[in-house]
Every structure is written in C-alpha cells, then in structure tokens.
Amino acid sequence: MKKLIYSLPTPLFEVFVIELNGYGFEIIQRDLNETVFAIYVDDEELESLKNAVNQIFEDIGNGSLIIEEDIPEYNWEEKWKENFKPIELPPFVIIPEWEIYEGKLTPIKLKIGRAFGTGLHPTTQLMLEFISKYISTGDSVLDIGTGSGILAIASKKIGAGKVLGIDISKEAVDECKLNAWENEVDIKCLESDVDLIKDKYDIVLANLQKDIFEKKFHKISKLFIKYLIISGIYGEHEKSYILDKSKELGLKLIDEKNRIDENKQEERWYGFVFKHQ
Numbered sequence: 001m002k003k004l005i006y007s008l009p010t011p012l013f014e015v016f017v018i019e020l021n022g023y024g025f026e027i028i029q030r031d032l033n034e035t036v037f038a039i040y041v042d043d044e045e046l047e048s049l050k051n052a053v054n055q056i057f058e059d060i061g062n063g064s065l066i067i068e069e070d071i072p073e074y075n076w077e078e079k080w081k082e083n084f085k086p087i088e089l090p091p092f093v094i095i096p097e098w099e100i101y102e103g104k105l106t107p108i109k110l111k112i113g114r115a116f117g118t119g120l121h122p123t124t125q126l127m128l129e130f131i132s133k134y135i136s137t138g139d140s141v142l143d144i145g146t147g148s149g150i151l152a153i154a155s156k157k158i159g160a161g162k163v164l165g166i167d168i169s170k171e172a173v174d175e176c177k178l179n180a181w182e183n184e185v186d187i188k189c190l191e192s193d194v195d196l197i198k199d200k201y202d203i204v205l206a207n208l209q210k211d212i213f214e215k216k217f218h219k220i221s222k223l224f225i226k227y228l229i230i231s232g233i234y235g236e237h238e239k240s241y242i243l244d245k246s247k248e249l250g251l252k253l254i255d256e257k258n259r260i261d262e263n264k265q266e267e268r269w270y271g272f273v274f275k276h277q
C-alpha cells in the first residue's frame with residue numbers, strides 16, 4: 001500500500017474531489033490558500049491513480065505530489081491497536097473489539113478497519129452527541145455514508161427501530177456488517193448511493209463532505225420525517241453555504257454544535273439538526 005501526499009490551492013480542492021470520484025482523502029492540513037491531503041492506494045492501483053490525478057492537475061492547471069510513502073499492510077492493524085484507547089462520548093463509549101467493558105456507558109465495539117468512522121473524528125463525535133439527543137425509541141433511521149457503521153450501531157443501541165446504513169464503498173459496507181455483528185445489533189448495511197433510496201425515515205443521519213452536499217442535499221432533505229442530522233461541514237465558508245442551501249430546501253435549523261480539530265485548530269467542524277419548516 002502507498003500513501004500519496006499532494007498539495008493543491010484550496011479553491012481548487014473541491015473541483016479535484018469531484019473529478020476524482022471514488023477515493024477517500026485524509027486532509028492533513030488546510031487553510032484558505034493551500035490544502036495538503038493524502039490518498040491511500042493499493043500497489044496494483046498506484047499507476048492508474050497517479051495518472052488520473054496528474055490528468056486532473058493538468059486540467060485544472062495546478063497541484064503537486066509532495067511525497068510517496070510505503071505503508072506496509074500490517075501497519076494498519078498495529079497502528080490502530082497501539083493508538084486506540086476507549087473514547088468516552090456519553091452515553092456512548094467507543095472501544096476496540098477485543099476490549100471488555102464493564103462501565104455504565106453504552107459500548108460501541110469497532111473492529112480494526114479502514115473505513116471512516118473510528119470515533120476519533122470531530123464530526124463523528126458531533127453526530128453521536130446529536131443521536132443521543134434526537135433519536136427516540138422506535139424511530140426508523142437512515143445513516144447515509146455509514147463508513148464503519150458507527151452511527152447506525154449507536155442509533156440502534158439507544159433504541160431506534162429499523163436502521164439502514166448505506167455507503168457507496170463496498171469496503172465500508174463490509175465493515176459495517178462486521179461491526180454490527182460484533183455489537184450484536186440488528187441493522188442493515190447496504191452498498192448504495194443515496195440517490196437510490198426511496199423510503200422515508202424518521203431520522204436521517206449524514207456525515208458527509210460539502211462537495212457531496214452540493215450534489216445530494218436536495219435528495220437527502222426529502223428522506224426524513226422528524227429530524228435531519230448532518231456534519232462534515234468545515235469552517236465558516238462551508239457553514240454559510242449549508243445554511244443558505246437549507247433555507248432554499250425548506251429546512252429549519254433547530255440545533256447546532258461545533259468542535260475544534262486538534263490537528264488543525266484553524267477553523268471548526270460543524271454539525272446541524274434540521275426539521276421541515
């Protein structure tokens with residue numbers, strides 16, 4: 001496995017993300033001028049990914065590779081095991097799957113994985129805070145972009161009824177299923193784009209990125225009955241975009257939280273709860 005670290009002017013980053021569909025990014029550093037990010041890729045896909053990235057850089061007239069690093073496969077598991085300590089986010093505590101928990105919080109067990117949703121990210125934590133506040137017993141829940149399944153599992157554990165987690169990544173869906181089994185909860189994990197979902201749910205959860213909200217917010221806003229809970233919004237600029245768009249879509253903001261990112265400290269991550277107007 002390789003880790004490719006690239007740099008791009010921030011105004012071009014969103015165009016780049018849309019063009020290079022289907023890969024996950026780790027944002028290493030971002031300010032108004034420059035975004036430094038990493039893409040993880042299997043060795044077999046390295047050349048085609050590099051060609052695709054170079055082509056987009058050529059098209060948008062900017063962007064450069066800073067460094068290419070080898071990531072030995074075992075590192076994932078080792079690093080996770082070394083670094084993973086229980087994360088207390090009352091009423092939940094996120095624990096690695098091998099840990100036995102005897103405290104009073106509701107444990108969510110996670111297996112080692114690569115999908116987004118280890119519980120460490122500020123946006124996942126904002127979503128978990130809202131889940132405990134807004135989900136009532138028996139509510140049906142749709143988790144759009146479920147990743148590891150963490151939010152879907154948390155919802156079920158605090159009493160939700162039917163729970164569906166969807167993701168466009170097959171790897172994420174496999175992890176969602178494994179984690180559901182590990183937590184002994186009856187939820188469904190499905191490989192699907194949000195565009196394909198037809199049923200409405202009491203609660204819709206969507207921890208996505210601004211570029212995805214740009215394309216899908218309209219569709220997402222039609223899928224919930226009681227509350228729409230979202231995060232993945234970074235900084236004042238993205239916040240204004242989402243709040244303006246939400247008004248156009250007939251949504252009423254009823255709750256808002258934010259968290260600082262300890263690695264970046266420049267801007268805040270936001271989470272919002274909406275009702276229909």
Ligand SMILES: C[S@@+](CC[C@H](N)C(=O)[O-])C[C@H]1O[C@@H](n2cnc3c(N)ncnc32)[C@H](O)[C@@H]1O
Nearest residue numbers: 116117124145146147167168169172193194207
């Ligand atoms: C930031 S992660 C959130 C993971 C987890 N729900 C959490 O809160 O920690 C976003 C996920 O959305 C998925 N995703 C992106 N576009 C999507 C789409 N159009 N439909 C469904 N899932 C999507 C990605 O594959 C990724 O796993």
